[in-house]
Amino acid sequence: MSSSDDYRDEMAEEHARDELLDLLPASSVTVDPLSPVAEFLTQLEALGANPPDADVSARHLTMLKDEAANNPAGTPVAQGPAGPLAGRRRLAFRAVISGFVTRVLIGTLAFTAVGTGTALAADRALPGDLLYGLDRALERVGINDGGAYERIEEARALVVQGHHERAVAAVEKAVEELAADSVDASAVALQGAAGQIASVRESDGSGYQDTQVFRDQVAGLLETIEDELDSEMVDGSRIAETARQFSDTAREFAAGRGQGRGPDGTGPPGQSGDVPGTPNPPPGRLDSP
């Protein structure tokens, strides 16, 4: 390489560093373009220029193409029927999949079907779908790894589709996963929260799950969990507090309905869809989760 090439390369490098430093405005810290800090920033930027390994990229692209082809326009995956039937079907499926079939399916899929349509379809499944149990089973062996965010995403998708009662199951799973990832008091609080949410999920039949209040509370619960998921150390007590309000409301509703206060048995007179009893206390007023 000639000295003029060297000079051109040097100038290009300096120019690139100047551009990089321009990306970091609003700082009174001046950085010399030839300093070690500038060199560090250049290397940091370069870290984002290396593509994944070729084999990995090819596998990812195949996976994305399958997913995009199976799910055009990015629409949420089609859902099975909502309601109690879906719940029973889910339980029945889980019972089947929990035994020998699970082991065979996991074993087979782990070695032959990762990255193929089946595993992908399972990964896209939402609570209540036939493949949802398989998705969770695969996650337990490290395939289609889920995480609390995935559960929350599932819940969001179900809320958008109007399946709030099924969203509660996904929320419960998200909280269980967070509890498993947490330690000490936060883990205990989150385990309690999962129990509270389960109690609401199991309370269908009271009519509460048909109310706007229920839908609002599901949305509120989702928001609180999403908020906490954005911090590295999840505050379990905050989620537990929201879950407790959720559960209290369900209990109050069931009690109100038991007293036959609503004209149609779904709430107090004149407030169809509303919740009987006193309003919930504001956050922070309740004590233990």
Place this chain on the structure above:
Amino acid sequence: MSTPATAEGRPFKAVGLPADVVERPGPHGQGSARPVAADAKGPGVTFDPWDSLLEAARAGADWAWSDLYRTYAPKVRGYAFAQGVADPEDLVGEVFLQAVRNLNRFTGDEAAFRSWLFTIVHRRVLDSRRRSRRRPEEMNGHVPESATLPAAEDVALQGLSDPRLLDGLAVLTTEQRRVLALRVIGDLSLDDVARILHKRTGAIKALQHRALQRLRKILDEAVTK
């Protein structure tokens, strides 16, 4: 100093075209097809390449997802690496799968897409870190002394080949590292970073300021010694 170039959004590499286009096999992999402009439009007619790309991605076009992946996968991987994620490449796959599924919820230009994508990335990184904290306990069957156990991300960072990059990342706090990586690797504006990290723009400025100050102190001083 100038406003970040990212605020306006950089022109996207992909060539996208309006609806009345003809298609031909493109250079983006076997069987892919990329739209090519019909001459009928004539001069003076403009279209937004980004919108066309997004529309094609929503419709499940191979070439669109290939373009998006090739443009952003290196950045996603780099960010995950800088955050000490144990398996950055796995995370890239997870992020793009989620992007495919959720694209219907996204609207906006390329800068907004970058911000949206890095929101997914940031959340996945947090998930991954939470999981990696849990794993040592599961393996040992007891709760470790957190003060003596190196954080999983610090262990993963040892995999960086360049000692200066490792030194620089090591002196930053988690939040400072996150801000610098989102700004430099993610190519995001201060406002975007603030949105992703759920902080005020002023707080992000302060984190960036302190990060640069700290880097200058540690790295520059190390050279002069």
